Amino acid sequence: MKDSMLNGVNIEDNSNDIKEKSKNTENNDLMLFMLISFLIPFIMAIPLYLAKEKGLDTSIYASLQMFIPAFAVMYILFKNKYIKKDSNMFSFMILYIICVVILCITAILYPFVGESISFITNIVMILSSIVGISYLWVMDKHLKEKAGFSLDSRKKVLIVSLIFIILFFSRFLISFLIEKNSIKEIISEFGVGKIYALLSLIPSFFLVYMPFFGEEYGWRYYLQPVLQKKFGMVKGVILLGVIWGLWHLPLNILFYSNGKTWMFSVCIQIIFCIGMSVLFSFAYGYTKSIWSVVIMHFLNNNLVGVFSNSIENQSYDVESIIATIAVVVLTQLWFVFSKYVRNENFRMPTIYERFNS
Numbered sequence: 001m002k003d004s005m006l007n008g009v010n011i012e013d014n015s016n017d018i019k020e021k022s023k024n025t026e027n028n029d030l031m032l033f034m035l036i037s038f039l040i041p042f043i044m045a046i047p048l049y050l051a052k053e054k055g056l057d058t059s060i061y062a063s064l065q066m067f068i069p070a071f072a073v074m075y076i077l078f079k080n081k082y083i084k085k086d087s088n089m090f091s092f093m094i095l096y097i098i099c100v101v102i103l104c105i106t107a108i109l110y111p112f113v114g115e116s117i118s119f120i121t122n123i124v125m126i127l128s129s130i131v132g133i134s135y136l137w138v139m140d141k142h143l144k145e146k147a148g149f150s151l152d153s154r155k156k157v158l159i160v161s162l163i164f165i166i167l168f169f170s171r172f173l174i175s176f177l178i179e180k181n182s183i184k185e186i187i188s189e190f191g192v193g194k195i196y197a198l199l200s201l202i203p204s205f206f207l208v209y210m211p212f213f214g215e216e217y218g219w220r221y222y223l224q225p226v227l228q229k230k231f232g233m234v235k236g237v238i239l240l241g242v243i244w245g246l247w248h249l250p251l252n253i254l255f256y257s258n259g260k261t262w263m264f265s266v267c268i269q270i271i272f273c274i275g276m277s278v279l280f281s282f283a284y285g286y287t288k289s290i291w292s293v294v295i296m297h298f299l300n301n302n303l304v305g306v307f308s309n310s311i312e313n314q315s316y317d318v319e320s321i322i323a324t325i326a327v328v329v330l331t332q333l334w335f336v337f338s339k340y341v342r343n344e345n346f347r348m349p350t351i352y353e354r355f356n357s
Contacts, residue, residue, distance in 0.1 A: 026352060029076045030226055036072035037218060038247060040104070041065045045250035050111035058255055058312070060110060060121040064103045065251065066211035069218020071100045073351075076222070077147075082355040089143050092135040099128045099210075129210040146354045148221040148290045156287040157295065164296045167279070167331045168303050174330060178323045197306045205298055212297040213290075219244055219277075220284050220293050225350040233342050237281045241274030248273070255312055264316035268324045275332030276300070278341060284348060285340030 041064075048061040074093045077083050083090045106120045136149055144150050151157065219240060228236030248256075248269045257265035280293045304311060340346045349357075 022352065022356075025080070026226065026350070029080070032079075033069075033072045033076060033218070033222060034243075036075065037069050040068050040071075041247065041250050044104070044107050045254060047108050047111050048250060048254050052254055054111060054114075056111065056115055057118065060103075060118055061107055062251055062255060063121050063125060063211055064100075064107050067096075067100050067103060067214040069222075070214040071097060071218075073218050073222045077351065080351075080355070082351070083143075083147075087143060088135055088139045089147055089149075092132065092139070095131060095135075096128065096210075099124050125210055126207050129207050132210055132213075133206065148217070148354070151289055151291050153287045153289050153292075157289055157292045160283040160287055160292045161295050161299065164279075164283070164299055165303075168300065171327050171331045172303075172307060174327050175323065178326065194306060198303075201299070201302050201306075204302070205295065209294060209298060212294045212301070216280075216290055216293045216297055220280060220348075221290050222351060224277075224281060224284065225348045225353075228347050229350060233344055233347060234336060237277050237336075237341060238274055240281075241277030242270055244277060245270030245273035256314055258313045258315050261314075261316040264318070264320060265314070267321055268316060271321070271324050271328055275328030278336045279332045281341045282335040282338045285338075285346045288348065 044061055044064060048058055051058050051061070074097060077093070083093060102124055103121060106117055106124075110117060136144070139149065141150070223243070224236065224240055227240050230236065231239060245266070249266060252265040252269050253259070253262040256269075280296060283292045283296060284290070286292075335341060
């Protein structure tokens with residue numbers, strides 16, 4: 001009787017030890033993810049500043065930064081030995097890490113060598129996207145699901161993509177009306193050239209999706225479930241939006257803004273990222289596919305590119321903040337009432353729940 005009681009205590013103690021160890025691993029990995037995701041872009045702000053001072057095109061730094069969150073997740077997956085060395089997944093992730101290293105070296109050399117090496121960024125982006133498709137095609141289905149690469153819910157992914165396009169043009173319309181433009185001016189934006197540019201986005205996605213995957217694999221696949229588990233469904237998503245917004249800080253200061261209005265740019269970025277975080281949380285919960293938010297992120301950035309002359313060196317003010325709040329509330333934030341954002345039953349699993357189950 002005494003032995004069985006002692007054994008019961010030992011089993012309970014061992015269980016508590018395992019839980020405590022698992023909790024410590026999750027907390028340490030979270031700190032590691034944040035450190036890598038923020039440290040590399042902030043270090044790269046130095047060559048970004050030098051390149052801007054020399055009047056060089058600095059868009060390569062925005063492209064590089066997008067690759068970093070997934071880079072951090074892959075390091076964590078390797079650290080925890082979740083990916084076997086003889087798998088296609090391992091080869092894909094090694095390729096991805098090599099691409100990030102090449103991009104970092106290019107970014108460091110860029111202010112000193114000049115725009116003659118900027119083509120390297122485009123080559124890396126295109127080749128990694130093409131090779132990535134081939135790897136995804138032959139990956140083990142079970143491992144693909146665990147790693148979050150699965151694309152089983154194609155119809156749902158298509159639905160949320162169409163929803164996003166509708167919301168984007170609603171955003172576009174609201175922004176134009178706030179700026180007191182007439183309906184005639186809005187219609188004039190849709191010339192033949194713009195139509196061709198919009199249609200070209202479909203094939204373009206398969207050539208340049210990798211940086212968008214780079215962000216979403218970090219923010220949605222890894223960080224969102226971790227924060228929702230720790231802080232609750234809605235608070236986790238809002239906190240993710242704030243973190244995501246602050247992560248753009250080097251770009252807000254040295255790329256998006258004209259340098260004088262960077263504080264307004266940061267505020268706008270945080271507000272917008274909170275709204276997008278809510279919308280993307282809905283899409284990710286509804287489709288259970290990382291590719292839904294990868295596509296939405298791609299559409300957002302490229303649709304902005306089609307209808308804006310430039311996103312660099314912009315001037316921002318209080319009116320810009322008010323307009324952003326209006327757009328976010330009307331087209332994004334109301335998704336917070338969706339069960340896919342609020343209900344714990346629709347929380348996506350953390351990487352630990354995926355690989356340890």
